[in-house]
Amino acid sequence: MAILKVAKLGHPILRQVAAPIPPDQITGPDIQRLIADMFETMEEYGGVGLAAPQVHQSVRLLITEDIPDPEQEGEFLARRSVAINPEITFLTDEEVAFYEGCLSIPDFRGQVPRIRRIRVRGLDEKGRAFDREIEGFPAVVCQHEIDHLNGVIFLDRMRGLSTLAYQSEFDRFRAASAAGEPS
Numbered sequence: 001m002a003i004l005k006v007a008k009l010g011h012p013i014l015r016q017v018a019a020p021i022p023p024d025q026i027t028g029p030d031i032q033r034l035i036a037d038m039f040e041t042m043e044e045y046g047g048v049g050l051a052a053p054q055v056h057q058s059v060r061l062l063i064t065e066d067i068p069d070p071e072q073e074g075e076f077l078a079r080r081s082v083a084i085n086p087e088i089t090f091l092t093d094e095e096v097a098f099y100e101g102c103l104s105i106p107d108f109r110g111q112v113p114r115i116r117r118i119r120v121r122g123l124d125e126k127g128r129a130f131d132r133e134i135e136g137f138p139a140v141v142c143q144h145e146i147d148h149l150n151g152v153i154f155l156d157r158m159r160g161l162s163t164l165a166y167q168s169e170f171d172r173f174r175a176a177s178a179a180g181e182p183s
């Protein structure tokens, strides 16, 4: 396994629409190595999610980390997962807004409105179809990562820039009152 270099804002790959992965390639060595390396990279940089274009691979693959339940010790809102060729459906008009960060925009946080509950269909790391409904913070992480597959970054989704903050100032003034993790 290897820690991969993360593409930073301004790298054109972050603005490309990523290509689907042929299902028969998912269990092959290239995609399996990419998945393993992406998990190692996400752990190294402390992200809660990572999309393949962020590691210079313009394919429709994302991973998400375990997301602990802040209200129940030892419980999880979502477990770590892989989504390949994911398709998203919005299940409500209701929005939530978290302060998001991004490993490709490492020093900033900003508040982003997202849909609170979504359905995601795709293939897992073994090429098996999944279909799940998710809500709250895990749904936010998933929307953030799927955006990366379409060349969209969280700055594009902000309603304005008034909540944009350096990470250091966010930690000083906002962290106590706002959730959000780099992804």
Ligand SMILES: [Zn+2]
Residues within 6 Å of the ligand: 101, 102, 103, 104, 144, 148, 183
């Ligand atoms: Zn990101």
